[in-house]
Amino acid sequence: MNRRDFLMSSLGMVGAGAALAPAALAKPKAKRAGQGDGAFPPGFYWGAATAAYQVEGAYREDGKGESIWDRFVLAPGKIKNGDTGNVACDSYHRYMDDIALLKAMNLKSYRFSIAWTRIQPDGTGPVNQKGLDYYNRLTDALLAAGIRPMPTLYHWDLPQNLEDRGGWPARETADRYAEYAGIMGKALGDRIETWSLFNESKTFTALGYNQGVFAPGRKDPYAFIRSTHTVNLAHGLGYKALKAANPKLKVGSVYDVTPMIPASDRPEDVAAADIWDKWQNLWFAQTVIEGRYPEGVFPADRQPELLNWKDGDADRMHADLDFVGFNYYSGTLCAYGKEASGVPLIDVDAKWPYAPPALETAKTDFGWNVYPQGFHDILVRMHKVTGNRPIEITENGCAYNMGPTADGQIHDPQRIAFYRGHFAAMLQAIKDGVPVRGYHAWSLMDNFEWASGYSQRFGLTWVDFANGTRTIKDSGKWYAGVAAANTI
Numbered sequence: 001m002n003r004r005d006f007l008m009s010s011l012g013m014v015g016a017g018a019a020l021a022p023a024a025l026a027k028p029k030a031k032r033a034g035q036g037d038g039a040f041p042p043g044f045y046w047g048a049a050t051a052a053y054q055v056e057g058a059y060r061e062d063g064k065g066e067s068i069w070d071r072f073v074l075a076p077g078k079i080k081n082g083d084t085g086n087v088a089c090d091s092y093h094r095y096m097d098d099i100a101l102l103k104a105m106n107l108k109s110y111r112f113s114i115a116w117t118r119i120q121p122d123g124t125g126p127v128n129q130k131g132l133d134y135y136n137r138l139t140d141a142l143l144a145a146g147i148r149p150m151p152t153l154y155h156w157d158l159p160q161n162l163e164d165r166g167g168w169p170a171r172e173t174a175d176r177y178a179e180y181a182g183i184m185g186k187a188l189g190d191r192i193e194t195w196s197l198f199n200e201s202k203t204f205t206a207l208g209y210n211q212g213v214f215a216p217g218r219k220d221p222y223a224f225i226r227s228t229h230t231v232n233l234a235h236g237l238g239y240k241a242l243k244a245a246n247p248k249l250k251v252g253s254v255y256d257v258t259p260m261i262p263a264s265d266r267p268e269d270v271a272a273a274d275i276w277d278k279w280q281n282l283w284f285a286q287t288v289i290e291g292r293y294p295e296g297v298f299p300a301d302r303q304p305e306l307l308n309w310k311d312g313d314a315d316r317m318h319a320d321l322d323f324v325g326f327n328y329y330s331g332t333l334c335a336y337g338k339e340a341s342g343v344p345l346i347d348v349d350a351k352w353p354y355a356p357p358a359l360e361t362a363k364t365d366f367g368w369n370v371y372p373q374g375f376h377d378i379l380v381r382m383h384k385v386t387g388n389r390p391i392e393i394t395e396n397g398c399a400y401n402m403g404p405t406a407d408g409q410i411h412d413p414q415r416i417a418f419y420r421g422h423f424a425a426m427l428q429a430i431k432d433g434v435p436v437r438g439y440h441a442w443s444l445m446d447n448f449e450w451a452s453g454y455s456q457r458f459g460l461t462w463v464d465f466a467n468g469t470r471t472i473k474d475s476g477k478w479y480a481g482v483a484a485a486n487t488i
C-alpha cells in the first residue's frame, strides 16, 4: 500500500488513489486552452517547493533540537532501506546551490519550510540564535537573487519534547505553535510577507496518529481525531500571533485537496464521495476559514467529546486567511463496500468502510495516478469554499526515478508530460475564474520522501545523495522555459 492509500484508510475508510472518472460519471472535459492561448496572468509566480526535513540535513548542528522525524527514522522498519534525513540534500550548507538552481530555472518564488527545532530546540523557551541565523541567511540570499521567500512554519517536524508532552492531540501544542509563529513573524516579518501556517494537516495527523506510518508513529484513532482539532486551533492562534507580530503579513495555509469521484451513481457511492470530500477537502480548510466544522462527518452529539471541544473554540480556530495554498497530486475514486479491508477504527458510523474499485489511469513510479483533469475540477470546487481568496498551488509533481544516462543528463519525458497536462488544467481553471496567482513544483530537487526514504525522486533536479551533487533534469530545463515565457 503506498501512502496515498494509507491516507484513504483513515477512520476505517479504505479508498483509492486517483482514477479516471468512470464512463458513467465522466464529466464533460474542460475546454483546453487553444494555441496561442496559453498565456498565464502577468506577474504569475512560477516557483518550486521543498521542506526542511526533506532537504536540510544538519540534523544536530548549531543547537538544533530533536524533532519527531529525527526520532521516527530510527525505528526499525519504518523507512524504506533504513534511510534518514540526517544529511538529505545538505541544504543547510548548500542553500546557495539551491538558489542557483532556482535562478537557472527562472523561478521567482521558493516555498521552503522552517524547522521549529532550529528555532526552539524543545518547542518552547528561548530562541536558538544560530538556528534563526540560517533562515536569515536563506531569506537574504533569496531576496538578493530576486526570488520571493515563502516559508511554511510547520511541515511535519514537531519538536520531540512537545510530542513527549502529548503531541498534537494535546491542546497545549496549539499554544506552543502560536508562540513559535509569533517569534518567526517578529524575526523575519520585515523581509518576508507571505507565510503558510501548516502543510497538509490531514496527512500528518492521519498518518502520524492513526496509521502510524509517519512520525510520531502512533495508532490511536481517538488521539488522531483530537489532533485534527488541535491543529485547527493552532491555525487560528498562529494566524493571530503572526498578525500581532506584524499586521502587514499575509498569512495562509496549505491544504492537500483531491476531487472525490463516485465510482458509480449508486447512492452509496455518491454518499461515500460526499463524506470523503468533507473529510479531506473541508475538515481543515473550510473549518479554519469559517470557524465551524462541516456537518455529517461525526454524529453531532459525539463530536464535542471526540474533538475535546471547549467553549470559545470557534473563535480560537477561526482565521480569515489572506490566501490559500493547495497541493494536488491525484484524484480519488470513492466507492462504498461492506467488504472493505479497513476495519473501522472508530465506531462512529458503521457505514464508512469503502472498497476501492479498479483504477484505470497511467501511474507514476510511486504508483500515484496521473489525473490532470482532477486538478482543474478541484480548483473550481475549492474556489467555492475559499471565497475569492487568492490561491497558490504550493505543490504538484510526480515521482519518476530515472537517473543520468551516458551523457550525464537525466531524460525524464514522463515528468514533462505530467507538468504539461497539469499546467493546461490549471490554466483552464484560471480561465474559468479561479484566482490562481502562483505555482510551485514539487520539488526543486530529489529529496527524502518520508517513509519511502530516497527511493522516490520528485525533483526537477537530480541529486546524487552520495555527494550532494545537483544536476538539472530535462524537465527542469523545460520548466525554465515555461517560467521565462509565462506561457505553455
Ligand code: FCB
Pocket: 051, 054, 199, 200, 203, 256, 327, 395, 442, 449, 450, 458
Ligand atoms: C506531499 C508532501 C511533500 C512531499 C510530496 C510528495 O504530501 O507535502 O512533503 O512528500 O507529498
